[in-house]
Amino acid sequence: MFVNFFHVLRRRGVPATFDEWLLLQEALSENLTDSSLIRFYHLARAILVKTEAHFDKYDRAFLECFGHVESTEELVKIVEAEMLRMPPLELTEEEKDLVDGCNSSAGHTGPPLRRMQANFMEPLRAKSFEPHEGGNRATGIRGRSTLGARGFNPAGVRVGQDWSRLQSAVKIAERRQFENYRDDLQMDTRSMKTALTYLRQVAREGPKDELDLRGTIDATCRNAGELEFVWQRTRKKRIELMLLMDAGGTMTPHADVASRLFSAAKDIVRDLKFYYFHNCVYQDLYTDIARHRTVPAGKVLEATDRNFKVILVGDAYMAPSELFSPNGSIDYWYRNDRPGIQWLMEIRKRFRKTIWLNPEPKRWWDSVPTTQAIRQIFPMYELTLEGLRAGIRALIK
Numbered sequence: 001m002f003v004n005f006f007h008v009l010r011r012r013g014v015p016a017t018f019d020e021w022l023l024l025q026e027a028l029s030e031n032l033t034d035s036s037l038i039r040f041y042h043l044a045r046a047i048l049v050k051t052e053a054h055f056d057k058y059d060r061a062f063l064e065c066f067g068h069v070e071s072t073e074e075l076v077k078i079v080e081a082e083m084l085r086m087p088p089l090e091l092t093e094e095e096k097d098l099v100d101g102c103n104s105s106a107g108h109t110g111p112p113l114r115r116m117q118a119n120f121m122e123p124l125r126a127k128s129f130e131p132h133e134g135g136n137r138a139t140g141i142r143g144r145s146t147l148g149a150r151g152f153n154p155a156g157v158r159v160g161q162d163w164s165r166l167q168s169a170v171k172i173a174e175r176r177q178f179e180n181y182r183d184d185l186q187m188d189t190r191s192m193k194t195a196l197t198y199l200r201q202v203a204r205e206g207p208k209d210e211l212d213l214r215g216t217i218d219a220t221c222r223n224a225g226e227l228e229f230v231w232q233r234t235r236k237k238r239i240e241l242m243l244l245m246d247a248g249g250t251m252t253p254h255a256d257v258a259s260r261l262f263s264a265a266k267d268i269v270r271d272l273k274f275y276y277f278h279n280c281v282y283q284d285l286y287t288d289i290a291r292h293r294t295v296p297a298g299k300v301l302e303a304t305d306r307n308f309k310v311i312l313v314g315d316a317y318m319a320p321s322e323l324f325s326p327n328g329s330i331d332y333w334y335r336n337d338r339p340g341i342q343w344l345m346e347i348r349k350r351f352r353k354t355i356w357l358n359p360e361p362k363r364w365w366d367s368v369p370t371t372q373a374i375r376q377i378f379p380m381y382e383l384t385l386e387g388l389r390a391g392i393r394a395l396i397k
Helices: 003-011 018-029 037-048 052-066 073-084 093-105 113-126 168-174 189-199 213-222 249-268 297-303 320-324 340-350 362-367 369-375 385-396
Strands: 147-149 201-211 231-238 240-246 271-277 284-286 294-296 309-313 353-358 380-382
Touching: 003 052, 018 037, 037 052, 189 249, 189 385, 240 249, 249 271, 284 297, 294 297, 297 340, 309 385, 320 340, 320 369, 353 369, 353 385, 362 369, 369 380, 380 385
Parallel strands: 240 271, 240 309, 309 353, 353 380
Antiparallel strands: 201 231, 271 284, 284 294
8 A cells, every 4th residue: 555655755765664664554454544644644754754854855755645635625515414414422421521521631721522512513403503703602713612613722623624624734744844854955054063073082182180090999909008099191072183175166156065064163173174175186285265375285194193084075076187187287377297186095095084075966976987086085975964974974983
């Protein structure tokens, strides 16, 4: 049942498993949705979606499969006519008291259930309604009565009110209220900071001013019981990170997201080194985004501890000559004796942990020769929240 919905979910990127799908079928066989599309929407989401990051993908898949489902006015009239022929709800006195007790315990101030039945069923059968708007009593519209439409009463019964009786689940999906929870979107500075904090590592640094309790006990025992203090450096969390960022040219449309990443790193990382390049790294790096001040790339690599985490940010999109040929730089006045790919391989060899963040969608990477070549050197991730998290996991593994 609803096999197409399962395929659409997978195509939209919701990692629903076959076991979860079988569980949904079992829930449907138990009639847990009670033939309600809105209940199916919530039930299927609870079973098939593991994280709120996929809620928006689920909504889009739901719209694709069920967006055309709606109740026509004719169908609603038929259902209402059948409801009029239904016998009234019959409850024992104990059951009525129990329901009334639940109503009052929930903080509702409506009348008891037996009076609500009389107010509703008798006029409904007699068809003795007259236009009535507002007020606290009788069946009408925009009032505070327990019966009517488009009003408000937390213990009330809604009559008609077409925008709630038609396409309820589809309208929930149409709101796309979970779009900001998606993790495949380019993110803001705050979410970048949250992801970068996972790079923190605990290290001991500074003067030895913290008592090493275990060391003190061990040294005292070895010293025949004569107390001997052992001191150690304080444990501190720190991140050692180098950012190498492509600036200008095809990266101009992505300047905003690259700037947010830089701002997040600058706020979170105390030991941050950052440099710029244009399209590819050559023998010079730049200390400013306008690329006016240079520093030799070789000296930067030698002066940086190889334990630094390195993140290169760029679209990896350039002419093949810029990557593979000597003097292939796009700037006509610039001469690079070594091809850019050799410099990239040297960066990869120098540091233990390096990744490349690409702001272009992953589906385009295989169509760009230079992107394919760079992916063979560096693990490459999309510059989205999901991609940044995956890259951070690779750096701290």
